[in-house]
Amino acid sequence: MRSLFLFFLLLGCSHQVRIVAPTVVQPRVAHESVAKSEMVTAQGAGTTRAALSIFQRGGNIIDAFVAASFAISVERPHSTGIGGGGFLLYYHRAENKVYAFDFREIAPLAATATMYLTKKGDPQPLLSQEGALAVANPGLVRGLFEIHRRFGSLPWKETVAPAIKLAREGFPLYEELHEALEDRREVFILDPGARSTFYTSEGRTPNLGTTIVQENLARTLELIADKGADGFYRGPVADAIIKTIRSKRGLLSYRDLRTYSMVERTPVKGSYKGLQIHSMPPPSSGGIHVIQILKMLEKHPLRSLGPQSTEAVHLTANAMQRAFLDRASYLGDPDFHPVPTKELLDERYLSRLSGSIKTRKAMKADQLKAIPLAYESSDTTHFTIADRAGNLVASTQTINGWFGSAVMAEGTGIILNNEMDDFAQKVGVQNLYGAVGGQNNLIQPRKRPLSSMSPTIITKDNGPFMALGSPSGTRIITCVAQTILNTVEFEMPLYEAVAATRIHQQWMPDVLKVEAPFLTPAVEAELREKGHQVVHEKLGCSIQAIRKTPDGWHGVSDPRGEGLALGLN
Ligand code: DON
Numbered sequence: 001m002r003s004l005f006l007f008f009l010l011l012g013c014s015h016q017v018r019i020v021a022p023t024v025v026q027p028r029v030a031h032e033s034v035a036k037s038e039m040v041t042a043q044g045a046g047t048t049r050a051a052l053s054i055f056q057r058g059g060n061i062i063d064a065f066v067a068a069s070f071a072i073s074v075e076r077p078h079s080t081g082i083g084g085g086g087f088l089l090y091y092h093r094a095e096n097k098v099y100a101f102d103f104r105e106i107a108p109l110a111a112t113a114t115m116y117l118t119k120k121g122d123p124q125p126l127l128s129q130e131g132a133l134a135v136a137n138p139g140l141v142r143g144l145f146e147i148h149r150r151f152g153s154l155p156w157k158e159t160v161a162p163a164i165k166l167a168r169e170g171f172p173l174y175e176e177l178h179e180a181l182e183d184r185r186e187v188f189i190l191d192p193g194a195r196s197t198f199y200t201s202e203g204r205t206p207n208l209g210t211t212i213v214q215e216n217l218a219r220t221l222e223l224i225a226d227k228g229a230d231g232f233y234r235g236p237v238a239d240a241i242i243k244t245i246r247s248k249r250g251l252l253s254y255r256d257l258r259t260y261s262m263v264e265r266t267p268v269k270g271s272y273k274g275l276q277i278h279s280m281p282p283p284s285s286g287g288i289h290v291i292q293i294l295k296m297l298e299k300h301p302l303r304s305l306g307p308q309s310t311e312a313v314h315l316t317a318n319a320m321q322r323a324f325l326d327r328a329s330y331l332g333d334p335d336f337h338p339v340p341t342k343e344l345l346d347e348r349y350l351s352r353l354s355g356s357i358k359t360r361k362a363m364k365a366d367q368l369k370a371i372p373l374a375y376e377s378s379d380t381t382h383f384t385i386a387d388r389a390g391n392l393v394a395s396t397q398t399i400n401g402w403f404g405s406a407v408m409a410e411g412t413g414i415i416l417n418n419e420m421d422d423f424a425q426k427v428g429v430q431n432l433y434g435a436v437g438g439q440n441n442l443i444q445p446r447k448r449p450l451s452s453m454s455p456t457i458i459t460k461d462n463g464p465f466m467a468l469g470s471p472s473g474t475r476i477i478t479c480v481a482q483t484i485l486n487t488v489e490f491e492m493p494l495y496e497a498v499a500a501t502r503i504h505q506q507w508m509p510d511v512l513k514v515e516a517p518f519l520t521p522a523v524e525a526e527l528r529e530k531g532h533q534v535v536h537e538k539l540g541c542s543i544q545a546i547r548k549t550p551d552g553w554h555g556v557s558d559p560r561g562e563g564l565a566l567g568l569n
Contacts, residue, residue, distance in 0.1 A: 031559045032495050035567020036552035041544040042068060042383035043471070043557070044075035045564040046171050050162035051385055054154065055568055061387040062090070062151040063159050065395060066144050068383050070163030070221060073140070074214060075171060077198075078180035078402045079381045079471065082220070082232065083409070083416040085139035086397030087280045088147060089267060089455040089467075093390035096462050098278040100267040102448070103143020105136035105419040106260065108251040109445045115251075116425045116443075123425040130187055132250025134405040134418035136449065138232075140397060143262045145229035160225035167221060167413070170213035173206055174562050180379070180402040181205045193408035194415070217413025233257045241409040241416070248407060263335075267457075270345055272298055273488050275465055279456040279480075280396075282339045285331040286454025286477050289323040291345055293481040296322060296354040297489075307490040308501060308519055310526040311359070316485070317505040317512050317532060318357040320478050324507035325368050332440025333448040339440070362531035365510035380453065380471035384544045386553045392467040392546070394455035396476070422449030454480045466547045470558070472540035478504045479541035487547065498543045498556045505532075513537045 033039065040051040050071035051064040059067070065088065073081040080086070085105040091098050116127045128134050148156055173181075181188070181198055182205045189195045189203045197214055200206055224231035231237060238257050245252045267278040270291035277294065279287025296319035305312040330340055343349060357363075380398035399417035407416045424441045441450045454476050455469040466487065470479045479502055486497035504513040512532040514524065524534050542561040547554045557563030 033565040037388040039553035039555040039567040041555040041557040041565040043563040047071040048564040059154040066159040080397040083414040084399035088395040091392040102263040103139035110251040128421040132248035135416040136419040141232040167214040167218035170211040283333040283448040284451040292323040295350040320505040337440040382469035394467040396453035468545035470541040
């Protein structure tokens with residue numbers, strides 16, 4: 001995987017400044033929209049249109065959410081899919097309440113803490129990244145089905161229909177999918193289903209613009225449309241999943257599939273400059289750390305220092321570093337280990353953390369005591385929806401790495417996730433990518449691996465203000481926090497807030513990543529003076545944001561990607 005490779009490279013030479021080509025910025029018109037009634041921002045035009053078509057048929061925001069989830073599963077098969085899982089944050093305007101739903105994958109019942117270790121106890125990173133052993137029990141279909149049953153208004157079948165059409169009629173091969181197919185080709189063409197769906201008869205990646213049709217997936221989606229969640233977790237689709245997994249010596253069983261359950265959780269919440277930030281609680285680390293970063297910075301005069309000034313970047317990077325130290329020390333699945341959420345978000349604790357930030361010099365990672373993070377790879381997707389009633393949806397969904405485990409359940413078009421790689425294989429030992437994991441994130445049967453996905457909703461005066469989220473592993477947390485800072489602290493218009501240069505510091509590795517279009521050379525030189533190891537690197541985030549306007553909504557799909565922001569009046 002390209003991003004894994006880059007990460008690995010950077011670990012090996014983090015003292016150097018690496019230059020990567022500036023990200024291509026797509027035309028602004030597809031990425032920004034203003035509308036009175038409904039708004040959708042998603043990482044694919046087919047998905048945005050699928051969600052809008054549901055509103056046009058009289059569906060509500062949850063119907064649109066389900067339609068977008070199935071459509072994005074088709075349109076970004078390298079990022080997400082019904083073989084994966086995710087999180088939803090849902091702001092219900094009439095109740096003035098934010099719901100959080102967790103349909104993340106869980107470890108199979110037969111999983112063990114040592115399943116990826118050699119007899120000598122050495123980790124084997126590839127086993128949790130590729131092949132049937134990397135597959136965790138998928139949660140997406142169960143989650144969509146339960147959420148729709150509770151809040152949806154259109155018949156279930158109608159919400160699956162746009163995805164079936166997209167899979168059957170296809171869409172033109174776009175740049176990122178092309179890159180992912182090329183990147184994973186050697187492994188992925190070994191799977192006969194993947195080879196016949198995505199590659200030419202000679203096993204080559206098709207040209208950009210080639211129509212990608214997923215007929216097997218269309219048939220699977222029809223079964224799900226007819227039978228609901230049972231169309232996935234029981235019957236012929238379950239048979240195909242288990243047959244494939246068994247033939248490749250994976251662990252997932254019928255019992256795993258039958259017993260998967262979604263969990264409703266209480267969102268984490270924090271105030272920032274008079275706004276209420278609501279985000280995803282554990283097993284995501286995202287919400288806690290987005291709020292921590294904002295709270296640590298709240299009392300610092302960032303606005304007067306200026307966006308992307310040396311001092312503002314220095315303070316922000318230090319706040320990120322502090323938050324990631326806590327992530328490594330405390331976070332995991334709360335159903336298995338107590339996570340001190342309240343303590344981590346306690347105002348006095350955060351003010352102590354904030355006070356410990358040195359304004360003159362960067363803190364070295366080894367001056368701070370804790371154990372480093374489990375590595376997360378760089379694919380996933382996020383979409384955001386708003387409706388005329390003031391409801392908001394922010395949902396991040398994933399199969400983890402590009403094409404997940406690179407295993408397709410035979411004949412179904414389903415690409416199975418490699419979410420097991422979000423667990424720590426072992427405490428304190430570096431994996432292939434140079435990261436080590438924490439005690440609370442070791443593998444246990446039915447446990448959820450630690451996530452960084454941070455679907456976030458902001459309310460103001462008991463009404464909607466903004467909703468956003470992004471893909472890109474640990475970078476999600478810092479990209480979401482920076483977009484909020486840009487909007488609220490620096491008062492940037494939404495497009496500029498999303499498009500601006502971003503930084504990322506995650507404590508380990510101890511580098512300050514800066515993405516195109518970069519900071520000025522003078523600011524970067526001053527940051528190095530302060531002790532930051534500045535590297536240029538693509539961060540991979542793709543923020544999908546919607547902000548309330550006096551007349552309706554302003555939507556922005558990150559110009560770094562091929563998404564679409566579009567609304568209805
Ligand atoms: O749950 C997580 O944090 C990761 N599995 C997400 C992976 C991801 O965001 C990849 N993004 N592009």
